[in-house]
Amino acid sequence: MNSTLAILAVLDGISYAALVFLVSVGLSLIFGVLRVVNVAHGSLYAFGAYLAATFSIKVAPLSPWLTYPALLAASIVIGVVCGGFIERVLLRPLYGRDDVLQLLITFAAFMIMDNLQRLIWGVQPIFAAEPLKLLPNVTVFGVNYTSYQVILLPAVAVATLFGLRYFLRRTLAGAVIMAVTEDREASTSIGIDARRVYFVTFIIGASLAALGGALASPTTSLVPGMGADMIVLSFAVAATAGLGQIEGAALTALMIGLTRAFVIYLQPEFEVLVPYLLMVLVLLVRPYGLFGATQMRKI
Amino acid sequence: MSEKDLMTRRIKPITTAAVIFFLVSAVAPLFVASWATLFALILAKGIVVLGIVLLLQAGQVSFGHAMFFAIGAYTSAFWGKYVGGGDILLYLVLGGISSTVFGLIVGLFVVRYREIFFGMLNLAFSMVLWSLLEKMFPYTNGADGIRVARPGLLGFVFTPETFQYVILYVSLLIAAAAFYGVQRYLESPLGHMLRAIKSNETRLEYLGMSARRVLLIGYVISAFLGGIGGTLVAIIQQIATPEFGFWTKSGEFVFIAILGGGAHAFGAFAGAAMFECVRFYAAAHLADSWQLILGVVLIVIILYAPNGLIGLRQRYRQSGKGGR
Amino acid sequence: MADVLLSARDIKIRFGGVIAADGINLDVHEGENLAIIGPNGAGKTTFLNISTGYLRPQAGTVTFLGQDITAHLPRTITKLGIARAFQIPQLFLDQTVMENMLIAAASRQGYPSGFKALARLPEASEMERLLELVGVRSYAERTARELPEGQRKLVDIALALALKPRLLLMDEPTSGVASSEKLEIMDILTTALAKEKVTSVFVEHDMDMVERYAHRVAVWNVGKIQKIGTPAEVLADPKVQQQVIGI
Incomplete structure (x- = not known):
C-alpha cells in the first residue's frame, strides 16, 4: 500500500466515521435515557436521507445553496414527526413493561418504515449529489478529495459532539436529562417529568439519525436496505463504545471507520466483517464496552 | 378442587389446540396444493421459534438466533455443492450436528451475559456469520446464495408435486416431536431451573447449581432447533442465502415468538401460522405492503395482547417482568 | 467441646472507608445455634456473605470441616453442605412454592438429565413434609410471588433446609414474620434443626429470640468480635447492653 492510498484510506475513514458517529450517538443517547434499543434507528437514518434528497432535488433549481438548509430541515422533520410518533404512540404505553416488548415495538416500527420507504421512494437508487458538488475539492497531502466529505462532515460531527456535551453538562435541560439517566426514580421524586424528558431525548436522538442520513445522501446512492445496514453498524459502534457513552462513540466510530477504510483497500471482502468482529471481540472482554465503566455509567 | 383437576384444566385447551393444529397441517394441504409449502414453512419456522421460546x-432474548438457522441451511447447501447427492435425513442429521456444535461454542461465550448484553453478543456473532456468508463469494456465492437441489428421502426420489408433500410430512413429524420434547424439557427439573434463571439466579447458585450451565443446556437445545428449522427451510425453498442469518431474520423469529405468546411452547406454532398466513395472503393481494401489515399486527399485539395469541391461557404462569 | 464445623481466621474486609471485618476470628461448633448480634451495618451479613463465597475477604481464611473455602464459589460451598437463608427471601417468584422446593430437591443430584416431570419427582412427599414443618404447607400450589412477606421468608428457609445442609446460615430468620408467630416459628425451626442435626448461625436483632434460642452469642461491633459466650453472659455485659442493645 503506497502513501497516497493510505491517505485516501484515512480520509475515507474520517468521513465515514463522521456519519456513523452521528447515527450511533443518537442511538446511544436514547438508550442511555430510555434504556431502549431503538431498532427503527436505521430507518430514521434512511428516511432522513430520502427526505433530504427529495427536498434538495426540489430546491436545487431555485438555488443550489438552498440544498443545505434543505438537508437540515429534512432531518428535523423526520426527527420530530417520526421520532415523536415512535416515542409518544408506540413506546410510551410500554414503559415499565417487559424490555423485550419495547425492543420489539421498535422492530415493528422498523418493518413499517422499511415498507413505507419502498412505497414512497420506490426501489430504484436515488442520487442527489448537489450539496457535494457545490463545495470545491481540497488537496490533502497530495490527495484530491471533496471538502464536503473531509471538512464539512467531520466538522458537523465534532460540532455535534461538543454541542451535546455542552447541552448535557451546561444547560438546565441537559442537566434534567442527565438526572433522569442517573436515577429515574429519584429524579421523578424531585418533580422532573420523566415522560417529557423521554420525548425530548428521543426526538434529539432520532434527529441525529436523520441528520446522519441527510448528510450521507449526497455521497451515496439511496437504496432499500440502507436503514437495515445502518442500524446494526451504529449499534455495533454504540455497543463497542459502551451504550450511553458519547465521547466513546466518537472514538469508536473513528476507530471502526479507519479500520474499515484500510480493510477496503487491503482486503475488500472483509469490509463488512470489521465492525462486527471488533464488536464481538470487545464485548467478550468488556461487555460494557470500551468506555463503559463496569458499573455502567451512562452518558 | 384437587391439584390434578387444576392441572388438566390448565393444560387441556392448549394441548387440544396443538393437536388440532398438527392435524390441520396434515390434512388441509391435501385439498389445497399450495398450502403444502405454506404449512411446511409454518412448521419449520415454528421449530426455530420453539428455540426462542x-x-x-x-428471560433471555437472542437477537441473533438466525445464525443457527443459517448454519442449518448452509450445511445442506454446502453438502449439495461440494459433496452432492443429498438426502433429507442426512441433511437433517448434519444440520442438527453443525448447529449444536456452533451452539455450544457460541453458547460458552454468551451464557456469561444477561438481558441486553446477551442479546447484543448474540447479534454480534450472527452479524459476523452473515458478513462471512455475504463476502466469501468464492465459497458461498455471496448474496445470491447457494441453491439446494431437491434431495431424496432414504434413497427415494420424488417429483416436485410429491416432494412438497414429503417435506410437509417430514416437517410435521419433526415439529410434533420438537413440540413434545420441548414441553417435556420445560416440565423437567432442568427446564424448571431454566425458568428459575429468569426470576432468581442468586438462589439457583445457592442451591448448588451453575446458572450458566443450566442456560447453556437450554441455549444448545435452542441452537439445535434453529439448525433443524433452517435445514428444513433450505430444503423447502431450495436455497440458502445470507439473508437467512441477517439480523432482520432474528428479529422475525423473536417477533413470531411474542406474536404467539412466549409463555408456551405452542405459541411458537400459533405465531408462525399467523405470521406466514399474513405474509402469504398479503404478499398475494398486497404485494407491496405485507411487511407494513405485519408491522401493524405486531404493534396491535404488543399494545393490546402482550401475552400473545395464546396469552390468555398461560400454562407457564409467568407474568413477564412488571407485565402483571 | 464439640467439633469445629466452620472456622474464620483473621478475616478482614472493608468497603471503601467502612471496615466491616477487622481481624475476625470465629468458630462455629457442630450442633450449636450461634447467634450474631451487633449494631446495624456492623458487618454481620458480610460474615454470611464471606462464609458462602459471595464475597472474598481481603485477608484471612474460612475453613469448613477443615477445608479452605475462602476462594470457593457459592455453589461449590453449597455442595459442601452450607445452606443459606436470606434476609430478603430469594425465591423463584414465577413458580409455585412446591416447584421451588422440588428444584431445590432436584439440585441435590447435580444436573438432572432425565425428562421426568418435576412434579413427579419422588422427593415430593419429603418436600411437603418440610413445608409442613415450617408451616406453609397450605401455600404449596401458590405462585411464590403471591405469598405475603412472612410466608416467603419461611419458604426461603425451607429451600435451604431442602438441601439437607450440615450448616444453615440465616439472616434474621423471623424478620417480616408477624410478632405473634415469631416464637412458634422459632420453636419449630430449632426443634427441626436439632432433629436433623443441622448446625445454625443466625444474625438476629431481637434479643428475646437470642436469649431463647441461641446456645452462644457473638457480638459483632466495629469489625471485631467484641464478646462471645452464652446468651446469659453476653447479654448481661454492661458494655454490650450500652453499645449494642441500646438499653
Missing part, C-alpha cells in the same frame, strides 16, 4: 423462559 425456550430462551424466553429464562
